Amino acid sequence: MHELRSGLWHWRAGHPDWSSEEPWEREVSSYAADDGSRLLLFDPLAVPGELLELAAQREPVIVLTAPWHERDAHDLVERLGAAVYAPPADTAEDLIGKYAVTAEQAGDGSPDLKWLRDGGGDANWYGAGDTLPFGIEAFEGREHNDLVLWLERHRAVIAGDSLADFGDGIAIQPQWLRKGVTRGQVAAGLRPLLDHPVELVLPAHGDPTDRAALERALA
Secondary structure (H helix, E strand, O other): OEEEEOOEEEEEEEOOOOOOOOOOOOEEEEEEEEOOOEEEEEOOOOOOHHHHHHHOOOEEEEEOOOHHHOOOHHHHHHHHOOEEEEOOOOOHHHHHHHHOOOHHHHOOOOOOOHHHHOOOOOEEEOOOOOEOOOOEEEEEEEEOOEEEEEEHHHOEEEEEOOOEEOOOOEEOOHHHOOOOOOHHHHHHHHHHHHHOOOOEEEEOOOOOEEHHHHHHHHO
């Protein structure tokens, strides 16, 4: 674990569902931010013990950039009683539109966060354009439920999957764009981030980077 600046941490852990066919590294990134009253855990996986101890002294909150980033969220809800803020899971219509599956294959929609939708925790659903109660702004990324977050307190962007580093710096990865969505469209939606005094960019896939990398990714 590395403290990027006072009250902001980064750590990496091996993703349990990773395979060698994936374009991203097995180790993925998670982040935590302490605002003095809350400990915000972003896309958390294998939270270090020091942060679990701090969570016991704060109001723990899990913030997911995408519903498929639930990672250790369920276990942390049971252990810490943390509230969860997340974009909604894909509906059956979403799955049909994204992956050209049949209605039968789509079923009742994605199983992501089903435990939370079924009442297994304090669920708080959010979308692009929302400002979360703790002052975080949400921007639409490559999908309506793959969001990029602006943390003004730390002058940091939490990039989710919309800006990922597969070895050549953060980028809008073309292999992750569904049919009908272009890199230019995603970049245009994220350029308003450059109106903010961004200093850090924190991807789920890759290590923390800086404003210059964000400018290159959105050029």
